[in-house]
Amino acid sequence: MKQWIAALGLALPLGSAFAAEPFTVQHLNDLNKVHSAALSPDGSTVVYAIKTVDGDHSQSDLYRQVVGGEAQRLTFDKGTEHSVAFAADGKGIYFLAARSGTTQLWYLPLAGGEARQVSDLPLNVDGFKFDNAGQQVVLQLRVDPACDTLACSAEKAEAKAEQKTTGQHYTGLMYRHWDTWTDGLRNHLFVAKLDGDTLSEPVDVTAGLDTEVPPLPFSGLEEVSFTPDGKHVVYAAKAPGRDQSWHTNYDLWQVPVAGGDAVNLTADNPAWDSHPTFSADGQFMAWMAMSIPGYEADRFRVMLKDLRSGEVKELAPGWDRSAGSIAFGDDSNTLFVTTQDLGQVSIYAMDTRFGDRITLVNEGSNSLQAAAGGKVLYTRNTLHEPTDLYLMDEGGRNQTRLTQINQDKLKDVAFGDYEQFTFKGWNNETVHGYWIKPVGYQEGEKYPVAFLVHGGPQGSFGNRWHGRWNAQLWAGAGFGVVMVDFHGSTGYGTEFTHSISKDWGGKPLEDLQKGLAAVGKQQPWLDVNNACAAGGSYGGYMMNWIAGNWSDGFKCLVNHAGLFDMRSFYMVTEELWFPEYEFGGTYWEQTERYEQFNPVNHIDNWQTPMLVIHGALDYRVPLEQGLAAFTVLQRKGIESELLMFPDENHWILNPDNLVQWYEHTLGWMKKYTAE
Structure with missing residues (x-):
């Protein structure tokens, strides 16, 4: 049948019934990745980058695709092109590349010809964004805020690299963040005028600012915009001060393109403001705003300011969902x-x-x-399909898949079927989850369960393709997969998300217990009495909590980067606003709350075999949390193993390390569920 379909020239769907191989971590690592997508001003053309992987070699190149046509490769350089943007006239594209030794801004005419270097700065360009007219560009550079010139920052960096001493001196928080110790450098914004292929001398419009713009570690130029008239730049940042590690008050600031004093546009909101976005006609500024200070998982409301009248309002104030990103259509009405x-x-x-x-x-x-030219460009992935590009009309019509960048790599790979389920959890409230059948599923057979618990804790294991915790890898290894979006998960309303705060081990544990029991009744092929659980971050915390409070629930546990002792965690994590909101204050102010759901207080009940995994560069949940859990397991004589990565942070990013991670995790879970 498979050969017959191929003979007719038909494409096999990803994960088809004719596919032979189960999905493995090697397949995951070898997948192509689409990124840096841009849409021409008239909506007729898409340019995007594809990172291709061939063994140990990877390369990222740019492609152009006229809507309705085939993709055309634009670049063949051995390096990486990324961060694509169309010129205002649509005749060319700008992108970042390190072709000249450092990352600089390049221009490529789409009518033909070679790419031309636009910037030639002594520092790497980490990001850029043009104004509406395409005559000015804001550049993201990492500089020494004490320097007046880019050359000064470059010279200081060279001098620091030659220093023989290694001690790092700090006078306050935050001295390290995510996986990096603070080195005195800051993200700053520079504005330059564009004259043909020549940039004027960039002006630091955030000169003297001792905060990060854009904020670290995950923000980019989505936090920066030119005003429609091109006279100002608006950006999101915290005000300078010693309290940045324990508050979330990001504000929107407006500064002239020539530099000068910045004006705080959202000073009246003590919580998080983000994503300043302007309509092309200059009528509105939209942004996303939280309302609870110190709470990073609060609902992002969609705010709108009429720039003519000055009126500010929340769009759809009764809509109980949190915005993740925003973009204006061609007019200011959408x-x-x-x-x-x-x-x-x-x-x-x-x-x-x-x-x-x-x-x-x-x-x-x-x-x-x-969004441009009456079109919306977007990506989509699901539990059994990695990310591809799609295009639709502004009203949602004519949804078209533009790319299938992994069709050849996955044509002989099988994925497990999946389905969303619901059950009555804490307080008899509806809770959602997903199950996935193992590859090779046979009716009438029972299968061991991989019970995956998401992190956050305000997160979700929903219908998405995950680059690290990919549920199909457990399905490919022969497990039935169960994932529950317990109370505290995102996407189910504000009250549902808020309900986990100050109750880490309460409602969520009840949901997990009831969810596993319910799905076992709904899907009898799931052998819920032969199950192992695994989770990272808060999910790792839950492994430690389960060990002491549901000690007979699983054959084994996998704890990745899990919080073990809430007292010591508070003293060493970097973003103090997180525990201070989740537990109502500092440890010394709310000791009882921290200790109420502290896994270390229940180690007398530990008996379940546990694999502990941790990265040494994890400053969110520092390594000692994993080491302490492993010490307890070993000293109590409980079967346990430790897998430590000296070069990984809160996540496992190195592809070879990811292979090792899955070899140990799947091997551990298979060992204890083999019957």
């Missing part, structure tokens, strides 16, 4: 918004006049890339 929704990440179109919204896409995990 704002596109992404948000998590019942296990999906959906795209909506909102009317800026009335706050009405329509659902454009509500299947899988979707991400806005661009």
Whole structure:
């Protein structure tokens, strides 16, 4: 049958019934990845980058695709091109590449010809964004804030590299963040004028600022915009001060393109403001705003300011979802918004006049890339398909898949079928989850269970393709997979998400217990009495909590980067706003709350075999948390193993390390579920 279909020239669907191989971590590491997608001003052309992997070699190149046509490769350089943007006239593209030895801005005419270097700065360009007219560009550079010139920053970096001493001196928090010790450098924004292929001398419009713009570690130029008239730059940043590690008060600041004093546009909001976005006609500024100070998982409301009247309002204030990204359509009447929704990440179109919204896409995990020329460019992935590019009309019609970048690599790979389920959890409230059948599933057989618990804790294991915790890898190894979005998960309403704070070991544990029991009754092929559980971050915390409070629930546990002792965790984590909100204050102010759900207080009940995994560069949940759990397991004589990565942070990013991670994790779980 497979040969017959191929003979007819038909494409096999990913994960088809004719596929032979189960999905493995080697397949995951070898997948191509689409990134840096841009849409031409008239909506007719898409340019994007594809990172291809061939053994130990990887390369990233740019492709152009006219809507309705075939993709055309644009670049063949051995390096990496990324961060693509169309020129205002649509005749060429700008991108970043390190072709000249450092990462600089390049221009490529689409009519033909070689790429030309636009910037030649002594520092790497980490990001850029043009104004509406395409005549000015804001550049993201990492500089020494004490320097007046880029050359000064470069010279100081060279001098530091030649220093013989290694001691690092600090006078306050935060001295390290995510996986990096603070080195005195800061992200700053520079504005330059563009004259043909020549940039003027960049002006540091954030000169003297001792905070990060854009903020670290995950923000980019989505936090920066030119005003429609090109006279100002608006950016999100914290105000300078010694309290940055224990508050989340990011504000929107406006500064002239020539530099000068910045004006705080959102000073009246003591919580998080983000994603300043302007309509092309200059009528509105939209942004996302939280309302609870110190709470990083609060609902992002969609805010709108009429720049003519000065009126500010929340769009759709009764909509109980948190925005993830926003973008204006061609006119100021339409704002596109992404948000998590019942296990999906959906795209909506909102009317800026009335706050009405329509659902454009509500299947899988979707991400806005661009809106122009009456079109919306977005990506989509699901539990059994990696990310590809899609295009649709602004009203959601004519949804078209543009790429299938892994069709050849996955044509002979099988994925497990999956389905969303619901059950009555804590307080008899509806809780959602997903199950996945093992590859090679046979009716009437029973299969061991891999019970995966997401991190966050305000997170979700929904209908998405995950680059690290990929549920299909457990299905490929012969497990039935169960994932529960317990109380505290995102995408189910504000109250549901808020409910985990100050109750880490309460409602979530009850949901997990009831969810496993319920799915076992709904799907009898799942052998819930032959199960292992695994989780990272808060999910790792839950492994430690389960060990002491559900000690007969599983044959084994896998604890990745899990919190073990809430007292010591508070003293060494970097973003103090997180525990201070989750537990109501500092450890010494709320000792009882921290200790109420502290796994270390229940080690007398530990008996379940546990694999402990941790990265030494993890400053969010420092390594000692994993070492302490392993010490207890070993001293109590409980079967246990430790896998430590000296070069990884809170995540496992090195592909070879990811192979090792899955070899140990799947091997551990197979060992204890083999019957």
